[in-house]
Amino acid sequence: MQEPTDILQVDVWRGDTSGGRLVIYQVPQQLSQTILDVVTWIQREQDPQLAYRFSCRVGMCGSCAMMVNGIPRWTCRTHVQKVVQNNRLTIEPLRNLPVIKDLVCDMSEFFAKWKVAGGQFMPRKTRQDPVEPLLPDSPKRAAANAAVECINCAICYAACDVVTWNPGYLGPAALNRAWSLLNDERDSGQQARLRAIASDAGCHNCHSHANCTTYCPNELNPSASIAGLKRLAARAVFTGNL
């Protein structure tokens, strides 16, 4: 391991449901250091009370998502060198979600909205039926596949200002999931799902800021999915199906 040459000044949000503040830590720089490395160093060397989430630490699970210098990122995949400004960093819990402690936020409402938007797959067939052939390059399957890689890290949710201004809004992840399933030929719950995405909390609230698309680490495009939902819902209204 390389000898540290510089000291980073890192502001970390500490607190809980009753409030909190930024606390400054001096953290030695390391070669190829990530933000998750920084947080881990602080918890191990400076303050064992620091609460934070991580799991795979290789950019697959999305558990380590936090606000880094005001931008939501996977901290395990964010190199300090890429984001540090004048040797300073600010690390905060994800926006738009209630904080449990320090850098850990309560994901309950995020998952609840996923369900409300019709995020659960509703199969038409049973294990008794023959396997349904699906063409991978049919337009609907292509649309479903383009949206299917979401790992529920909530970065898009944290980035979305409509969620900030309209707390009931289902949000980009839930709506992106609904779009993926609405394009899934195997699903039988489309009517209920359509009603959900056209509800008062639904897709029409999106103003196409595209923060979701900009910051999604999996390079998904919830903005495009939501635009697709708007078209689906509008067509349903005009054909009397909604």
Next chain:
Amino acid sequence: MMIKPHRGQPLWIAFLLHRISGLGLAIFLPFHFYLLGLALEQSETMDGLLRWSDYPLVKFAEFGLVFLLAVHMFGGLRLLALEFLPWNDRQKTLAAAAVALSFLLALGFLMRAV
């Protein structure tokens, strides 16, 4: 007022421009309608107020209004295309084009106003 870091990206700025232009136009409209309504019974007052439009500062303000209307409309057309036509990946380019086109139109107005 500092814009938060996550809001600095081009399409969010395009949204802000669209919302501010809409608000500006909505506030302007009642004054606009009032001035035109003067033609009914108070045409001298109307002429008096229209003479304000000879001042350079007012001409510049009118240029601003034309820009606001144009940018709100062209930005709005981009949104209508985004929402009702198949997805286009070049949203940033389209947003920039809307601003550029609006500015040129408003400039055309200004050139004729001075």
Next chain:
Amino acid sequence: MHGFRIYLLQRISAMIMAPLVLLHLGVMIVVIQGGLDSAEILSRTRGSLFWGGTYGLFVLVVSVHAAIGIRVVMFEWMSFKGFKLNLVSWLVFAVLLMMGARAVYAVVA
């Protein structure tokens, strides 16, 4: 479902207005040459069914569009809800419609 229908109304009003706004921008660019003169403008608009109809439609549609736009801003940025939100929306619609209709009448009658 109410919210989605208001959204559709907003989009439809926008589509109707696009050609009207283009026309209006064109008119402004033409008319501004040589300064604004009420007699010059009114000589073209007085008694005109075309101008009355076109701008009458413009006023109706912009009243709907602006009212819904203001509604969304009041909801998102001022946290207006329920009765207060509906009141502001209808007020904006009514004021713009009445003042606008009067303006159209004033230049066409």
